Amino acid sequence: xxxxxxxxxxxxxxxxxxxxxxxxxxxxxxxxxxxxxxxxxxxxxxxxxxxxxxxxxxxxxxxxxxxxxxxxxxxxxxxxxxxxxxxxxxxxxxxxxxxxxxxxxxxxxxxxxxxxxxxxxxxxxxxxxxxxxxxxxxxxxxxxxxxxxxxxxxxxxxxxxxxxxxxxxxxxxxxxxxxxxxxxxxxxxxxxxxxxxxxxxxxxxxxxxxxxxxxxxxxxxxxxxxxxxxxxxxxxxxxxxxxxxxxxxxxxxxxxxxxxxx
Amino acid sequence: xxxxxxxxxxxxxxxxxxxxxxxxxxxxxxxxxxxxxxxxxxxxxxxxxxxxxxxxxxxxxxxxxxxxxxxxxxxxxxxxxxxxxxxxxxxxxxxxxxxxxxxxxxxxxxxxxxxxxxxxxxxxxxxxxxxxxxxxxxxxxxxxxxxxxxxxxxxxxxxxxxxxxxxxxxxxxxxxxxxxxxxxxxxxxxxxxxxxxxxxxxxxxxxxxxxxxxxxxxxxxxxxxxxxxxxxxxxxxxxxxxxxxxxxxxxxxxxxx
Ligand SMILES: Nc1ncnc2c1ncn2[C@@H]1O[C@H](COP(=O)(O)OP(=O)(O)OP(=O)(O)O)[C@@H](O)[C@H]1O
Ligand SMILES: [Mg+2]
Numbered sequence: 438x439x440x441x442x443x444x445x446x447x448x449x450x451x452x453x454x455x456x457x458x459x460x461x462x463x464x465x466x467x468x469x470x471x472x473x474x475x476x477x478x479x480x481x482x483x484x485x486x487x488x489x490x491x492x493x494x495x496x497x498x499x500x501x502x503x504x505x506x507x508x509x510x511x512x513x514x515x516x517x518x519x520x521x522x523x524x525x526x527x528x529x530x531x532x533x534x535x536x537x538x539x540x541x542x543x544x545x546x547x548x549x550x551x552x553x554x555x556x557x558x559x560x561x562x563x564x565x566x567x568x569x570x571x572x573x574x575x576x577x578x579x580x581x582x583x584x585x586x587x588x589x590x591x592x593x594x595x596x597x598x599x600x601x602x603x604x605x606x607x608x609x610x611x612x613x614x615x616x617x618x619x620x621x622x623x624x625x626x627x628x629x630x631x632x633x634x635x636x637x638x639x640x641x642x643x644x645x646x647x648x649x650x651x652x653x654x655x656x657x658x659x660x661x662x663x664x665x666x667x668x669x670x671x672x673x674x675x676x677x678x679x680x681x682x683x684x685x686x687x688x689x690x691x692x693x694x695x696x697x698x699x
Numbered sequence: 700x701x702x703x704x705x706x707x708x709x710x711x712x713x714x715x716x717x718x719x720x721x722x723x724x725x726x727x728x729x730x731x732x733x734x735x736x737x738x739x740x741x742x743x744x745x746x747x748x749x750x751x752x753x754x755x756x757x758x759x760x761x762x763x764x765x766x767x768x769x770x771x772x773x774x775x776x777x778x779x780x781x782x783x784x785x786x787x788x789x790x791x792x793x794x795x796x797x798x799x800x801x802x803x804x805x806x807x808x809x810x811x812x813x814x815x816x817x818x819x820x821x822x823x824x825x826x827x828x829x830x831x832x833x834x835x836x837x838x839x840x841x842x843x844x845x846x847x848x849x850x851x852x853x854x855x856x857x858x859x860x861x862x863x864x865x866x867x868x869x870x871x872x873x874x875x876x877x878x879x880x881x882x883x884x885x886x887x888x889x890x891x892x893x894x895x896x897x898x899x900x901x902x903x904x905x906x907x908x909x910x911x912x913x914x915x916x917x918x919x920x921x922x923x924x925x926x927x928x929x930x931x932x933x934x935x936x937x938x939x940x941x942x943x944x945x946x947x948x949x950x951x952x953x954x955x956x
Contacts, residue, residue, distance in 0.1 A: 444813050452802055531797035533762045536785035537814050547801065692764050692778070695710060696757055 441537050442545060449548035460550060467554030471508075475500070475562050494569035495656055501563025502580065503648040506587025508555040514544045514592040515552065521602035527697035540596070540687060576655050582672060583651035589676040590647050593683035600683070603690030646672040700866055700898045701736040701759065706768030707922075708754050728754040730922040732768070736900060738865070741892045743913035744902040747951045751922040752902040756870045759900075760790050773866055786815060789859035789897075793871035796855055798843045804854050805839045808861060815862040822861065829857040832887055849880035856884065860891070867891070869901040873908055885911055906943045918950055926950060 453460050478496060481488060488496055520543060523529040532539040567580075653660055654669040708729045713722070729751040736742050746752050757763040759772050761781030770777055773787040790797065798807045812822045830836055833853040838846055846854060852872065859867060872888075873881050889912055891897050903909065909916055909930065916933050918926035926933065937946040 448810050530762050534760055534785055534790045534797060535814055536782045696763055
C-alpha cells in the first residue's frame, strides 16, 4: 500500500517536474497566501491583546497544529474529494481495473506538490508559537499525536463525504464545504464561539479533537467549559472510530457504484 | 474461464416527470444471463445499442456488482475479489482510455509494471514485443492526451496485456479506427489468441470483427441472451446468400419486435 502510494507520488511529481518554474511558483504562492491568514490573526491581536482568553503564542500554537494536520491531510489525501468528478466523467472505472485500491489511486492522482507550501507555513507558525510558550517536555509528546490524529480525522471526513458521491453524484461539493469549513473553525480557540457550539462540536463532530482538547493539555489550561479532563486524551480513539466509519462508508459506496451508461 | 449463472443487473433511474414529481424507474440492463466461455476461446459479444454489453463487461471486471446471480472469472468472483482478479484479466474500453491522461505512454507502462509487480526483465521483453507488433515506437514518449485515437487504442491494448493475463475483455476495441489500424488490431488479437492461448471476449458493432476473428458469437438483446453459437450457426438463421449485416439485422429487429 505505502509502496504503491510512494510510487504513484514519484510518477506524478516527475510528470509535474517537466514544468519546474510553474511548480516552484505554485509552491511559493501557496506559502504566501496561507501566510495572509496568520497576518490577519496578528492584526487582531494588535488590537485586542487576547482572543477568547488566549495569548498570541497560544493561538499560534493552536493554529499551527491544526494547520499542520489539515495541510498534511490535504497534501496526502486531499484529492479524494475529486471522486464525484471521476464518477460523473466515468473515469473512475479505470481505477477499478487496477490491482491497487482506488482510494490510493485517487488520493495521489496529479499529486499537488505545491500543497507543501501550506505545510511549511503551518510548521513555521507552530514553531514560532512553541518557541514563545515554554511547554514542559513531558507534555510535548502530545503534539505529534494530535497532528497525526488530525490527519486521520480530516481524511476520514473527506472520505465519508466522498463515499456519499458514489450514489449522489450531484452532492459533489458536500464533503468539500464540510472540511474547508472545519479547517477554518479549528484555527481559532474554540471558546471564541458559543458554548453550545463547542459542546456540539466536541461530541457530534470529533473535529474538536483535532487540536482543541489535546491543545489544552499541551498548554496546561483548564477547560473554559468545564468538560472532563480525560477528554484531552481521547483523540486517538476518536480518530480510530472515525477512520472505521470512513472505511465502512467507502466500501458500501463502492458496492453501490453504478458507473456511467456509456 | 468465464462463467455466468442467472446474472442480472438493474439500475434505478430517477426522472423528472413534472415540476416537483420525480418518478423512479427500474432499468433491467441485464437479466437472467447465463453462459460459459472456456479457456482459449475467442468470443464476439454482439447486440444493439443499450442491449447490456458494456454492463456485462463491467460486471466481469468487478466494476459493477450484479444485483442477482453468480459470476466467476478466472476462478474468482469479480466484485468480491476485484483487485486479485485485476492481475489475471486485461481490460480495454474502446470508448475511454484507462491510461493516465498526462503521462507519456512509456511512464504509464512503467507504472503498470510496478502496480502489477511484473519483473523488470520479463517486462522489458514483453514491452519490446508489444511495441513491435502494435507499432508503438513512434509515440512512446508522447503524453496520452496527445495521441490519436488509433495510437491511443493500441497503447491501451498494450497496457492491458503487459501483465500477461489469461483473459482479455475488450469493449468496442475497433471503434473509430481506420481500415489499416483496424486490421493491425485484429491481426494482433488473432495472434494473441492463437499463440498465447489467451481467452478473448470482445464487444463490437463492426461485423468485420466478428467475421474475421470470432469462432463463437453471442448476441444479447434487452439484457438477455438471444443467440449463442458459431459464426456458421449465425449465418444459418437467415436464408442462404444473405450478408452478415442482413443476418444480424434480422436478429436485432426480430428481438425488438
Ligand atoms: N450507470 C447507469 N445508470 C443508469 N442506466 C444505465 C447505466 N449504465 C447502463 N444503463 C442502462 O442499461 C442499459 C444497457 O446499457 P449498456 O451500456 O450495457 O448497453 P450496450 O450494450 O453497451 O450499448 P452500446 O452498444 O450502445 O454501447 C441501457 O438501457 C442503459 O441506459
Ligand atoms: Mg457499450
